[in-house]
Amino acid sequence: MKDGWFSKRRVIILSALLVIALLCLAFGTALERGGLTSIEKMFRDAFSPLQTGAMVIYGKIAAIPDYFVSVANWREENENLKKQVSSLQEDLNNLKEVEQENIRLEELLGAYDSVVNEWDPVVAKVISRSNSIWYNTLTIKGGEDQGFLKNMVVVNADGLIGRIMNVSKHTSEVLLILDKEAAVAAFEQITRTPGIIEGSDKKEDMLSFIHVPYDAVIKENQIIISSGLGGIYPAGLRIGYITDITVESGGLMLSCAVQPFVDFDRLEEVMVLKPLGAGVNH
Amino acid sequence: MKKHNIRRWVLLTVWFLIAVILQHTLLSNSNGSFISLNLPLFFPVFAGILAGPTGGLMAGIILGLFQDILLGKYIGLNILCFGLTGFVAGRLALNVYKETYLVPVLSMLAGTVFYQVCYLFGMFIIGVGAPNWWSWCVYVFFMALGNAILAPFIYVPVYHSFASGWLSSTNLDGS
The missing domain is CATH 2.40.10.350 (Rod shape-determining protein MreC, domain 2)
Structure with missing residues (x-):
């Protein structure tokens, strides 16, 4: 070892031999072998619990992106559910409206049971109310198509509202009793x-x-x-x-x-009293 | 064996095992990602830089042997490639100022390419067919890039530990 040249040459030769040996070993193990050596088996058996543990951890880590994907899906689902809730809420409100309307209409019809024999009451929705200082009128849905005519009386469950002043194809203008002209x-x-x-x-x-x-x-x-x-x-x-x-x-x-x-400010439905046999009634 | 030596060897063994386990589990399952890593390669390269060519060679041989036994195929090729890579890294880093961040980055960049070239050369010698060159180049490029990016994050704590921490008592080559 004291002779540097010899030592260096020996190292080179040994290294070359080692490289060749290793390459031969690699060549020999490149082909399919009959089985693993006992050393390899021992190594693999010892290493497998560590690999298993690492794979468990890897599984957890790999599930993280899935979690975020799930969160994104949940968000989308949440948005859809919110829309659904909103839609259902709207439906519920509509149902409540219909319920209220039903109650009002029942009251309206109940109040005029006595006039049914003489009149043909037709329920009509209020479309608009005139706020002019010159006249007090409101417009109801239904006109000639409903068989409404001028001077037909309009009432609700509380009492007299007025009379029809003008009739168009689909609407009628009602002159309220609040108007000076409606004596x-x-x-x-x-x-x-x-x-x-x-x-x-x-x-x-x-x-x-x-x-x-x-x-x-x-x-x-x-x-x-x-x-x-x-x-x-x-x-x-x-x-x-x-x-x-x-x-x-x-x-x-x-x-x-x-x-x-x-209450003329809160009119939603009214009833037009049509004389019996006075035309169309849907 | 002194207590600090035991501590050093335990630490090195743990680092070594973690690198190999991660490589054979997490990283071998991360197919589809462009950036790939070769974590065990950090071991001989950094050993070469910090402990000299002999340290790098020894670390590479031990690591290569372990890898080969685990793979069960081409036994000896990893010993050769890791050993050579560690040795060359140690030779090249002999006169380099090791505190700069460029050292780990460049050494891992060059070390990865060198290791892959060695491996390819070895495969040629033992008669395994040529790879798809473009795929091989892309694979090596991204692995080198990945290793180079990760290198400072591993090198800095290892360097400090080697200089004044748990790895500091004696060098890997026993000097």
Whole structure:
């Protein structure tokens, strides 16, 4: 080992021999062998638990991307479910609306059982309400197609609303009793004191019961109903109740402020009273 | 055997086992990814850099033997290739300032290519058919790239441990 040249040459020769030996070994093991040597078996057996453990860990790690993919799927599913919930919520709201509408319609029909023999009540939806200071009208769905005609009376469960003023193919314009032009012949329910109902000059949503005889025995809270005189409105339709009584300017007549039973700001469905046999009814 | 020597050998064995196990489990199952790694190769290359050519050679031979026995085929080829790679890495790094980050990056880049060329050459000698050259080049390129990227992250703690930590007591070549 002290001779550097010899040592170096020996190392080179030994290395070359080692390389050749290893290549021969590799060549020999390149072909299919009869079986593993006992050393190889021992090594593999000793190594297999470590490999198994590593594969378990690998399985867990490899599952992480799947988890994120699952999360993405969950998000998508969540979005779909949210849409579904939203849709179902909408359906539920619609059902509630229908339920409420049903209740209102039952009330509406129940209130006019007595008139069914004389009239053919047709339910119509309110489309719009006019807010003009010049006239008080509302538009309902249904016109000539429903057999509606001018001057047909419109009511709801609370009482008289007005009469049809104009009719188109699919809509009708209703003149409310709040309008000054919509005079209704009426009387007080108990005493039968006659008078005229028209829109109030003082308050928009109030009525006036005018031309009441000076000696009439009337009091506040008494109910005013239609008298049937005048030929348009049938008798007995509830209109409102008296809230105030004053003497008219001439001093010969009384005038009463009347609070209508109908809430004109919350009308959704109304009923058109068609005379029996007055045309189309769907 | 001194206590710190036992600790050093235990640490080296654990590192060695982890590298081999990961290579034969996790990395052999990560097909389809472009970047591939050869974790056991870090062992002889870094041993060569830090402990000299003999250290690299010895580490390569031990690792190669282990790998060959596990593979059960072409036994001796990995001994040769890992050993040579460790030795050459040690020779080239003899006069290199080892604290720079370029050392592990370049040595793993070159070491991976050298190892793969050795392996290919060995396969030629023992008469295994030629690979698809393009696939081989792509495979070697991405493996070298992957190893080079990972190298500083392994090298820095190993270097510090070798300089003043658990691996510091004696060098692998026994100097």
